[in-house]
Amino acid sequence: MARVIFALCYLALFWTKPALASLSEDLLNIVSINLGPSSLVNQITEVSEAIDKANEKIIDLVAPTIAQRAATSCLITNLIFDQNVHTKASPNYTEDEDINWSQTCRLPAACFIHPQSTVEVAIALKVITATGTKFSIRGGGHNPNPGFGSVDSQGVLLDLQDMKIMSIDSDGTLHAGPGHRWIDLYEFSAANNRTVKGGRTIDVGVPGFILGGGMPFFPALHGLGADSVLNYEIVLANSTVVNASHDQNPELFRALKGGGSNFGIVTRFDIQTYPLLRSQYVVNLYNSSDYLNIFQATIKVQDSMELDPKIDMYVTVTPTVVVVGMFYADWVPQPPAAFDPFYQLESLVGKMVPLTNGTVTSLAVDLGANTPQYNARLRRIPTAVTTTGDVELYIQNHEHFLKILDTVEPTFAANLSYTIQPVASTTVREGNARRGNSLGLHSIPQIWWSMVVEWADKKNDLQAQQTLNALDSNLRSIANSRDELIPFQFMNDASFMQTVLDSYGSDNLARLRSVAAHYDPTAVFQELQNDGFLLHKIK
Structure with a gap:
């Protein structure tokens, strides 16, 4: 009750005219329609006067600032959700800010709102739209693009991590x-x-x-x-x-x-x-100086993936070591002959994960346990490119990668790497058989490239972006000259500098725009959402 009295006293300073609408009634309707708990009804009812005065304060202002809108959303949601709204005065605030995988996304939101259920998400979103507050949504916080799953003090962050049914x-x-x-x-x-x-x-x-x-x-x-x-x-x-x-x-x-x-x-x-899918897997480490033979082996395994859908692999290239994951969706007495090109290489320097008969779950766990722990102090940005693949493309790209390394090292400390992810044509056909998706993929063998730059100092942000752009544009240029460039960009690996949705093709883009216009006619997720791969960014 003390929180309510304080809020009413504070808001009285701005009270100028009768309410134009009752936000608290809207919130109670949301609870009723969605069969929310009576405790939530009781809480909203108890603080309804403070909710409505806070909302009317924003309505009354001729030109409320973005910060004022955010502060009002924080105030109202705090009245409703209490300890599940973390402001800068909350003991959990810094922990919330630091959840994101990359330093580029650790931004000081006006508050972090932690809904516990679907109806609480609906309530929080209603408060956000009523006050016109900028917002962002966070699931796991792994997207390293600044402003994606994060927002600064001008907005609020809806953190979904407590919703674990x-x-x-x-x-x-x-x-x-x-x-x-x-x-x-x-x-x-x-x-x-x-x-x-x-x-x-x-x-x-x-x-x-x-x-x-x-x-x-x-x-x-x-x-x-x-x-x-x-x-x-x-x-x-x-x-x-x-x-x-x-x-x-x-x-x-x-x-x-x-x-x-x-x-x-x-x-x-x-x-x-x-x-339950049985899986045989190994992750080998090779000396990167043997890149020519490694890429030749990669191409041979890619060809085998078109013949056997149980084969899967990835190749991650760093300046000193090439990491090769080889997976097979069954237990076999000996690793499949398709992987022989890698077993025959003389540049093996170690194993990140030994040959194991397990499951997809044990594969995921073993990869997580044996991958070096990420440095929480680093800043990161990715980029995504799609091509068809051949040895000459791989070689030309890697040799340019080495030239960029020579240029970057004297100027600022950065980690550069790229991953080759072969995608068999069967992948696309399987997706189409399951009602399809929005990606606009063609049923051909293809390579989904993921490139990442990591660095520590914010002052080098521009240099890091320029370095990533150089990696990206060079690969595109080489692939385009060889008629091997595919327009598609994989959203999960893409950069904020890319317009992913238009890479799905004009027909798919038009369908996405039509769906957004139908289900979000007031463009809330285009105009109030802080950032993301949003339709409104595509001209």
Whole structure:
């Protein structure tokens, strides 16, 4: 009650005329429609006068600042959710700020709002839209692009990490909240003798991975991560809650499979799982000076992937070591002959993960346990390129990579790397067989490149961006000259400097715009959302 009295006294200073609308009534309607708990009804009712005066204060101002709008959203949501709203005075504020994987995204939001349920997301979003507050949405916080899953003191951050419902039906449908990371889903599925198509990095959050398409293990077997989603529960811009599936809101369903955060806030993912998948895997380390032979081996395995959908691999190139993950979706007495080109190399310097017969879950866990811990002090930006692949393209790209390294090292400390992710044509066909997605992929063998620059000092931000642009533009130039460049850009690996959605093709872009216009006619997710791969950024 003391919080309410203080809020009313503060707001009385700005009280000038009767309310134009009752925000508290709107919030109570949301609770009622969504069968929210009586405790939430009681809380909103108790603080309703303070809620409405705070909202009317913003309405009365001729030109409220962005900061005033954010402060009002923080005030109102704090009245409703109390300790689940963290302001700069809260003991948990710094912890909230530091969750993001990259320093580039550790921004000081006006407050961090932690909804505990779908109805609380709907309430928070209603407050945000009523006050016209800039906002951002965070799942796992792994996207390193500044302003994606983060916002500065001019806005509020909706942090979904407390929303961790999880259950599985007898038919293998997994229901998961947006607060989970993939390790949760892997372990839960495995405990039920099932396999879920999730992230290759166990601490990546579920929402961003799926909404960006999602590169899982063994994509040639069941398609991308988004292809296994059966239904999305989503809060729309007007705070209504709907389901999107093949049968309900099918255009929205398709748009969410790769369309990012343009349409609403997903509060539950219903995901098809598969019988427990056995996996044989190894991750080898090779001396990068042997890049010619390594790339020749890579091409041979890529060719084999077109013949056997159980084969999966990736190649990560650093200045000194090349990391090669070789995975097979079965237990076999000897590693498949398709991997012989790598076993025959003389440049092997060690094993990050030894040859193991396990499951997809153990593969994900072993990769996580043996990957060097990330440096929390580093800043990071990625970029994504798609090409077809041959040895000459790999060689030319790598030799330019070495030249950039020579240029960068004398000027600022940075870690540069790139990953070659072969995608078999079967991956696209499997996705099409599961109702399709928004990505506009063609059923051909292709390479999804992921390039990353890491650095420590903020003063080198511009140099880092220029370095990444040089890596990106060089690969595009080489591939284009060889007629091997594919327009598609993989959202999960893309840079804020890229316009991902127009790489899906004009027809898919038009469909996405149509869906956004229908489900978000007031453009809340285009105009109030802080940043992201948003439709309004494409001219």
